[in-house]
Amino acid sequence: MLPAQLVIALVAGLAIVALLFYGAGALEGRTAGRLVLLVGLVALPLLLSAGNMSYGVSESSSTRFCLSCHEMQRHGKSLFADNKQALAAAHYQNRLVDRETVCYSCHKDYAMFGDVTAKLNGLRHVWAHYVAGVPAKIELYKPYPNSNCLHCHDDARRFIEGVAHRPILPALQAGTTSCLSCHRIAHDMAKVDADDLWQAH
Amino acid sequence: MTKKIRRAAVLAGLGLVAQLVAALHWTPATFIVSAVIATPLILAGGVLFLAAVWKNMKDKGAV
Numbered sequence: 619m620l621p622a623q624l625v626i627a628l629v630a631g632l633a634i635v636a637l638l639f640y641g642a643g644a645l646e647g648r649t650a651g652r653l654v655l656l657v658g659l660v661a662l663p664l665l666l667s668a669g670n671m672s673y674g675v676s677e678s679s680s681t682r683f684c685l686s687c688h689e690m691q692r693h694g695k696s697l698f699a700d701n702k703q704a705l706a707a708a709h710y711q712n713r714l715v716d717r718e719t720v721c722y723s724c725h726k727d728y729a730m731f732g733d734v735t736a737k738l739n740g741l742r743h744v745w746a747h748y749v750a751g752v753p754a755k756i757e758l759y760k761p762y763p764n765s766n767c768l769h770c771h772d773d774a775r776r777f778i779e780g781v782a783h784r785p786i787l788p789a790l791q792a793g794t795t796s797c798l799s800c801h802r803i804a805h806d807m808a809k810v811d812a813d814d815l816w817q818a819h
Numbered sequence: 820m821t822k823k824i825r826r827a828a829v830l831a832g833l834g835l836v837a838q839l840v841a842a843l844h845w846t847p848a849t850f851i852v853s854a855v856i857a858t859p860l861i862l863a864g865g866v867l868f869l870a871a872v873w874k875n876m877k878d879k880g881a882v
Contacts, residue, residue, distance in 0.1 A: 628839045632832060639828040643821045652872060655824060660865040663831040667861045670838045674853055677845040686846040744847045 624673055631666045634658050678740060684721040687743070689752045693721075696805035698815040704806035711816060714770075725758075728769040762804070764790055767797045823871035827864045834860030 638645070638658045645651030677683055685694035697710040697720065706724070709715050715723040726736035739759065746752050768791065771777040778787070782800065789795035798804065809815070837857035841849040876882045 624842070625839070628835055628842075632835045632839070635828050635832045635835060639825055639832070642824040642828065646820055646824055646875075655868065656872075659824070659827055659831050659868050663835055663861045664865060666835060667838060667858050670842050671853060671858065674842060674845055674850050678847075678850060683845060683847070740847070744851060747847065 621673070624670060628666055628670065631662055634662060675737065678737065679719050679722040679726075681718055681720050681722075687747055689747065689756065690721075692807060692810050693756070693805050695810045695815065696807060698817065699806035699809035700814045700816040701803065701806040701809050703801070704803045704809070705801055706805045707809075707816070711818075724766060726766075727763065728765060761796065762798055764793045764795075764797050820871050820875045824868060827868035827871065829864075830860050830867060831864030834858065834862075834864060 635658065638655055642655065645655050681694070684690055693706070696704065696706050699707040701707055706720075709724065710717060710720050722736065726732050742759075772791075777783055783790065786795050790797065834857045837860060838853055841852040841857060843849075873882070
């Protein structure tokens with residue numbers, strides 16, 4: 619849902635455009651009138667459109683946005699899987715990531731163009747959803763990079779001092795050993811299918 | 820010129836309506852509607868207005 623301020627701004631913008639529609643005849647003959655028309659019919663709608671799109675782009679990082687496609691709903695359910703070892707469930711249930719942006723937090727790259735790449739991949743998802751068709755098995759476009767895990771865990775004490783991590787820290791940081799080679803279950807779909815889910819209350 | 824300005828206002832208005840309707844509930848579909856339909860409508864309105872003003876000024880020898 620849009621924030622109230624943006625709704626009010628869009629409605630006000632519409633009202634101004636409607637007023638200018640009726641007042642165009644009277645305003646067009648004067649320089650000041652043309653300036654009013656320029657602001658009301660060009661600058662203001664463009665500004666509102668930019669604001670709205672900017673809000674839309676930020677909203678597209680939200681968990682509810684990702685899960686609004688039915689193909690993703692099993693993955694969404696896996697956040698509640700009763701499995702403390704499953705990565706998605708552990709991160710969500712222990713609040714290791716912001717629950718409002720849980721998909722985006724783990725599935726976007728953190729390099730310079732990580733956001734842009736994630737949004738472009740989002741367009742590919744939309745294309746698959748509406749045009750090309752969703753593959754039977756949903757898979758990542760490329761192997762999950764360690765850098766996404768290390769973005770948060772890299773300097774975390776529990777990670778650095780972890781008995782299993784210490785001997786392979788350089789390999790993890792270089793990406794030659796995947797985090798997922800030990801943490802094998804990302805989304806526990808078996809638990810989802812068995813409806814074996816965890817709820818806080 | 821009034822007619823053209825009104826046409827520009829209609830396009831901008833339609834674009835804003837589409838933005839409002841689409842954005843009341845952000846989903847991938849409404850996001851695409853907003854980006855592919857609403858924003859181009861608003862841009863078209865702006866271009867139409869500027870073209871009308873430019874032509875009017877040219878006709879009057881102001882440019």
